[in-house]
Amino acid sequence: MFDKILIANRGEIALRVIRACREMGIQSVAVHSTADADAMHVRMADEAICIGPPSSTESYLNVASIIAACEVTGAQAIHPGYGFLSENANFVQIVEDHDLTFIGPTAEHIRVMGDKITAKDTMKALGVPCVPGSAGGVPDLESALKIGEEFGYPVIIKATAGGGGKGMKVATSAEDMKSAFQTARAEGKSNFGNDEVYIEKYLTTPRHIEIQVFGDGKGNAVHLGERDCSLQRRHQKVFEEAPGPSITPEERANIGKICADAVANINYIGAGTIEFLYENGEFYFIEMNTRLQVEHPVTEAIFGVDLVREQIRVAAGLPMSFTQDDLQINGHAIEVRINAERLPNFSPCPGRISQYHAPGGLGVRMDSALYDGYSIPPFYDSLIGKLIVQGRDRPEALARLNRALGELIVDGVDTTIPLFHDLLAEEAIHTGDYNIHWLEKWLDARFGSI
Ligand code: ADP
Secondary structure (H helix, E strand, O other), X not given: OOOEEEEOOOHHHHHHHHHHHHHHOOEEEEEEEHHHOOOHHHHHOOEEEEEEOOOHHXXXXXXXXXXXXXXXXXXXXXXXXXXXXXXXXXXXXXXXXXXXXXXXXXXXXHHHHHOHHHHHHHHHHOOOOEOOEOOOOOOXXXXXXXXXXXXXXXXXXXXXXXXXXXXXXXXXXXXXXXXXXXXXXXHHHHHHOOOOEEEEEOOOOOEEEEEEEEEEXXXXXXXXXXXXXXXXXXXXXXXXXXXXXXXXXXXXXXXXXXXXXXXXXXXXXXXEEEEEEEEOOEEEEEEEEOOOOOOHHHHHXXXXXXXXXXXXXXXXXXXXXXXXXXXXXXXXXXXXXXXXXXXXXXXXXXXXXOEEEXXXXXXXXXXXXXXXXOEEOOOOOOEEEXXXXXXXXXXHXXXXXXXXHHXXXXXXXXXXXXXXXXXXXOHHHHHOOOOOOHHXXXXXXXXXXX
16 A cells, blocks of 8 residues: 555645545645635645646646655655646656656546547447437548538537537537537637547437446456436536435436446456436447546445445555445435636635634535635635435435525635535425436526626
C-alpha cells in the first residue's frame, strides 16, 4: 500500500480523497494555487504545497508543478479527483514515466473513452447497446444531410472530443442542419482542438441513466447499479439519485451485467461510469467517464461502500474488497448540487461566506469544503457542496432532503439551495415522472427563457 498520496484537485473532492487516505492510514498531500492558500483541503491534508497562480492552467492543470510536488513530498501516487487532469491520458503517461502511480484507469483506456466515436465503436463491439447514428465521423455537410434523412429528424451533432455539454447541437430539420453542423464543429475545434463530429438520432423524452462499474485491471469487474441523473440544466446534472425510480431489478441486472462484462473484457481498472439514455425500456450508450463522478456518493450510500478507498486499493495492486454478490441495494439516496450561483440565470456568485451550517442527523451526508469566513475564489467551478441523503425508500429520502435543506445555511453568496426547495414542492419530483428536458421546461415556465 502507498504511504503517501498527492491529490491533484481542490474543493470537496480533495477532502473526499483526504478522508479516505486518513482512514486507510495513508499520508495526504494537498496541492493548491495561490488563490486557494486558505482553502479547506490545504488545512485538512497532512502536507500542502503551492503549485502556481490562480488560473487553473498554471496550477491545477500544471503537470510539471504537480510532478515536482510529488518528488518534493515523496508522494508515490496521485489521485486526480474529477475534472482537471482526471481524464487526461497524456498526464497519466507522464505520471507513469516518473514511476508514480495514477489512481485511475490506464492512459490507453482514457484515450479510447475520451474520443466519443472510438468509445462508441468499442462499446458496440463489446455488446453494449448504442444510440443509432452515423458509423464514425461525418466529414461534411452533404454526408450530414444524408444521415439526417436516413435516421429522420431530430438528430444531434456531437463533437467526438466534446464534454461538459459543449460541442453538441440538435438539428430539427434539413434547414437546421447547416448551422447545427457548423456550430458543433466550431465548438469542438475551439474547446477541444478537434473538429470531428458524428451524428446520432436525437431521443426526445429519455431519462439519463448511468451505470457505475468497477474493475481490478485483471479481468474482474462488478457493477454497482444505476444512478438517474435526468434533472439537468444545459446538460449539467443538478439532482441525482440511486436507484433509478424507473428501473426494475431485472433491467438493472441485465444492463449491469452487460456493463461489468464489457469493462472486465478490456481489463479496466478502477471506477468508471457508463452513461445511457433510457427511453421506452431501452438503454442507449452515450459515453463512458473514466473517473470518479461528482454524484458517486449516492451509489456509496445504497451499497455501503467507499469507492475512493476501492480506487486506492486496486491502484496499489490489491483485489477489490467486494464481489458482485456482496453488492446489495439498501434504500434510496439522493444528491443535490449546491452551487454558488445567482438564480434565475445561474450566474456564478463567488464571495465571502459569512455563515455556514451543515445539516446532520440520520442519513445525511454533506460533502463541502466551505467554512465560516471562507472566500469562494472566482477562478474555479461554482460547485460548493453536495448534500446527500439516504432513506429506506424514495419518499423517506425526499422527506429527509426537505428536512436537511431546511437546516443548511450558506450565507454571504447566492446559491442554488432555493431551487431545491421549489423543486420539492413539485409533484413530478415525488412521482419521479420526468425526463432530461423536464427541468429546463420547468425553469422556462417559471422564469421565462433566459
Ligand atoms: P458530455 O460529454 O458533453 O456530457 P454526453 O454525450 O454525455 O455529453 O451528453 C450529455 C447530455 O446531452 C445527455 O445527458 C443528454 O441530456 C443529451 N444528449 C446526448 N446525446 C443525446 C441524444 N442522442 N438524444 C438526446 N439527448 C442527448
